[in-house]
Amino acid sequence: MGVPLRQSVKVGTYLARQKLACRDKFPLIVEVEPLFACNLACNGCGKIQHPTEVLRQRLSVEQVVAAVEECRAPMVSIAGGEPLLHPQIDEMVRALLDRGRYVYLCTNALLLERRLPKFSPHPRFSWVVHIDGLRERHDESVSREGTFDKAVAAVKAAKAAGFAVTTNTTFFNTDSPKTVREVLDFLNDELEVDQMMLSPGYAYEKAPDQVNFLSTRSSHELFREAFADGRRKRWRLNHSPLFLDFLEGKVDYECTPWGIPSYSVFGWQRPCYLMADGYTETYQELIETTDWDRYGRGKDPRCANCMAHCGYEPTAVLATTKSLKQSLRAALAG
Numbered sequence: 001m002g003v004p005l006r007q008s009v010k011v012g013t014y015l016a017r018q019k020l021a022c023r024d025k026f027p028l029i030v031e032v033e034p035l036f037a038c039n040l041a042c043n044g045c046g047k048i049q050h051p052t053e054v055l056r057q058r059l060s061v062e063q064v065v066a067a068v069e070e071c072r073a074p075m076v077s078i079a080g081g082e083p084l085l086h087p088q089i090d091e092m093v094r095a096l097l098d099r100g101r102y103v104y105l106c107t108n109a110l111l112l113e114r115r116l117p118k119f120s121p122h123p124r125f126s127w128v129v130h131i132d133g134l135r136e137r138h139d140e141s142v143s144r145e146g147t148f149d150k151a152v153a154a155v156k157a158a159k160a161a162g163f164a165v166t167t168n169t170t171f172f173n174t175d176s177p178k179t180v181r182e183v184l185d186f187l188n189d190e191l192e193v194d195q196m197m198l199s200p201g202y203a204y205e206k207a208p209d210q211v212n213f214l215s216t217r218s219s220h221e222l223f224r225e226a227f228a229d230g231r232r233k234r235w236r237l238n239h240s241p242l243f244l245d246f247l248e249g250k251v252d253y254e255c256t257p258w259g260i261p262s263y264s265v266f267g268w269q270r271p272c273y274l275m276a277d278g279y280t281e282t283y284q285e286l287i288e289t290t291d292w293d294r295y296g297r298g299k300d301p302r303c304a305n306c307m308a309h310c311g312y313e314p315t316a317v318l319a320t321t322k323s324l325k326q327s328l329r330a331a332l333a334g
Helices: 005-020 061-071 089-098 112-118 135-142 147-160 177-190 216-226 241-248 283-289 309-321 324-333
Strands: 029-033 075-078 102-107 125-130 164-171 195-200 262-264 267-272 275-280
Touching: 005 309, 029 061, 061 089, 061 262, 061 283, 075 089, 089 102, 089 112, 112 147, 125 147, 135 147, 147 164, 164 177, 177 195, 177 216, 195 216, 216 241, 241 309, 241 324, 267 283, 275 283, 309 324
Parallel strands: 029 075, 029 262, 075 102, 102 125, 125 164, 164 195
Antiparallel strands: 262 267, 267 275
């Protein structure tokens, strides 16, 4: 299964409008980081390495709404840090839903059950719970025992309360096709989450762990073998079929770094949330003053092993819209 039909229609309409307006650069999703503070210190994340004065900063609801309205993206991913530490996170979500956006609220789920009463189920809202493997592997990746069990309990509580729940799983070179299949089978069949996202780990410069990330070649090998038995078709993966083909190495794409721009307490980050080559105050300035042609494999050495969703899912989506065959394939997958 792919992206839900209602969401696909909204995004398809949005893309058609961009084409009619002759825009060559536009966001599919905007990632908002309203704070960098977190209650975990995960091996693959460098956000909490910021100094204390930065970790204390918060974007206001008004700032977030203004940024989303400025770039006009149809979907918003609220990340961090841990967004549930933000005292107005529920107001932020409601304000974005009121403006017709699809909202994905990312969380490690440690605070989810406690914060759940502040939110209401909505057809355009989904929790995104980070689960990086089964119990032992997940707890090791976040450097705290017991987090897997808390995340699973929180997912069950959210589902019981009527919320949609998506999971996000990052795989590293310590994973095997077997561990990929095991965690996705668990999320799909036992936990029965609504959608699942996955990504090969990328060693961006602020991450504490610079050893256990995947190369492009090892990513292809891992996902090609993990998907070999046909399970990919029955897993409820929240990705376009062409992005999954890309992970397997069946197709190759150039990065589309402007497709998922990132906005945080520093402003608009260029070129993407994994690389900080400066910030701009406005979205328009980000688009007009960033040398987008500098980035991607074969151009910037930092991009050599990146296959991250933020750069390549937009490319896959755009490739899908240019092909009737792939458009039908994506529709049938959803």
